[in-house]
Amino acid sequence: MGFEPIEKLKNRFGDRLAEVVNFREEWSVYVQKSDLIEVLKFLKTEPGCEFNFLSDLTSVDLFTQKPRFEVLYHLYSIPLHHRLRVKVRVEEGEKVPTATVLWNAANWHEREVYDLMGIEFEGHPDLRRILMREEWIGHPLRKDFPLTYEAPHFSFNKDLPPEIIK
Secondary structure, eight states: OOOHHHHHHHHHHGGGEEEEEEETTEEEEEEOGGGHHHHHHHHHHSTTTOOOEEEEEEEEEOTTSSSOEEEEEEEEETTTTEEEEEEEEEOTTOEEEOSTTTOTTHHHHHHHHHHHHOOEEETOTTOOOSSSOTTOOSOTTSTTOOOOOOOOSOOTTTTSOHHHHO
8 A cells, every 4th residue: 555645755756765664554764864854845845745743853872873873753744644754864973954944843852852862953043952951961862871870969868877878
């Protein structure tokens, strides 16, 4: 069974699509970083696609693989009631073009991905941390982020004997 948006993508972009995956009737398409905005704009505006809602934008740390990260765009067509996932693979240090030029909702999604994974979005209007403090070092959702214990700055148990506090 075909899926019209995938057929339209194949007709328009052909070999420029890196990979198309259908798993249990959930469609994903991998695109090159250089084609990302053009593909997203096509999916948003093309009749028969009309993915007018960016329902989520997130990322995955593949850690031991090359490239290390995937940035995922979860698209939904409100008038046509269908979904599509667009993915782009990026290496550490590579910037991804911002999708804020197409969906205002991408603003905070991209800030979250930047804050927690360290992936930068080129052309983003206000790329800064959104969840962690500005002075926070590192990106806590990366698989190589150290799991360390920080001693508390205070204790409610200050009057207890030291052998009990341990």
